[in-house]
Amino acid sequence: MVIPFPQIDPVLIHIWGPFAIRWYALAYVAGLLLGWWFVVAMLRQKSLWTNPPFNGTPPATEEDMGDLVVWATLGVVIGGRLGWDIFYGTFLCLSSPHAPYCTGLPGGFLSHPLRLIAAWDGGMSFHGGAIGVILAIWLFCRRRKLSFLMIGDLVCLVQPIGQFLGRIANFINGELWGKPSNVPWAMIFPRAQDHIPRHPSQLYEAALEGLLLFAVLQICLRIFRLHERPGLISAIFLAGYGLLRFVVEFFREPDTPFLGWFSMGQALSVALLAAGAVLAWYALKRPTAVERAA
Numbered sequence: 001m002v003i004p005f006p007q008i009d010p011v012l013i014h015i016w017g018p019f020a021i022r023w024y025a026l027a028y029v030a031g032l033l034l035g036w037w038f039v040v041a042m043l044r045q046k047s048l049w050t051n052p053p054f055n056g057t058p059p060a061t062e063e064d065m066g067d068l069v070v071w072a073t074l075g076v077v078i079g080g081r082l083g084w085d086i087f088y089g090t091f092l093c094l095s096s097p098h099a100p101y102c103t104g105l106p107g108g109f110l111s112h113p114l115r116l117i118a119a120w121d122g123g124m125s126f127h128g129g130a131i132g133v134i135l136a137i138w139l140f141c142r143r144r145k146l147s148f149l150m151i152g153d154l155v156c157l158v159q160p161i162g163q164f165l166g167r168i169a170n171f172i173n174g175e176l177w178g179k180p181s182n183v184p185w186a187m188i189f190p191r192a193q194d195h196i197p198r199h200p201s202q203l204y205e206a207a208l209e210g211l212l213l214f215a216v217l218q219i220c221l222r223i224f225r226l227h228e229r230p231g232l233i234s235a236i237f238l239a240g241y242g243l244l245r246f247v248v249e250f251f252r253e254p255d256t257p258f259l260g261w262f263s264m265g266q267a268l269s270v271a272l273l274a275a276g277a278v279l280a281w282y283a284l285k286r287p288t289a290v291e292r293a294a
Helices: 023-044 062-095 111-118 125-146 148-173 200-220 231-246 263-285 289-293
Strands: 011-016 017-024
Touching: 011 023, 017 023, 023 148, 062 111, 062 125, 062 148, 125 148, 125 231, 125 263, 148 200, 148 231, 148 263, 200 231, 231 263
Parallel strands: none
Antiparallel strands: 011 017
């Protein structure tokens, strides 16, 4: 038995000619706005900021976080696209030049530079977007004289909201499908053009990298108060996402072979795991405000 794939138009509203509002773009906007709203709600919760190192003062103002949304938007869009150009359009296409989307790449980036920014043809990298957001946060904190680690923790606490919405949009688009499977919930994705039941891996990612990771980070914040060790929440996010994405890649159809069974997504996830481990070591190594005062 195969569950029918729900035929949902990827375009929510057709405006005129090529102009339209797509679910994928709406997911980006909704993720940023909901993330901003949730951060503001946390800043207003005084009980979260009573202990050192905050001593009753949240790490940023509501105005700061509103301005950061603009910086983060640029970071995720520019980083996401350039990350795809580098990780997939260049490295992956060099190792597997016969992949469908690799036609003419990476040489096409030189002969037709517009392809570098042609996100409308598909191609955004989470890992590239993460790097872009990290750089945007660093520049913003430097400009406003805010704690990079504290602001990074705030952003990481709400990032799974956008991750959840983005993967749901991938599912609506019928893209990034999973490997062939005979599980009862397998689906036939029309865009795969092979009529083979597959794992709905987009929903796996929405549940794990979105809902589960969000719940874990909120427990770390509200029960274990790990935000009082600046950088530790960010470390758990990086390592958590890296681990969950690595696991889901076993069910997700890779864009094209990379190193045997080892996909590009898994290679980048290992890098996130390593970054999370280093950041956790740094956050735990630094003395707390109480220890410095002793």
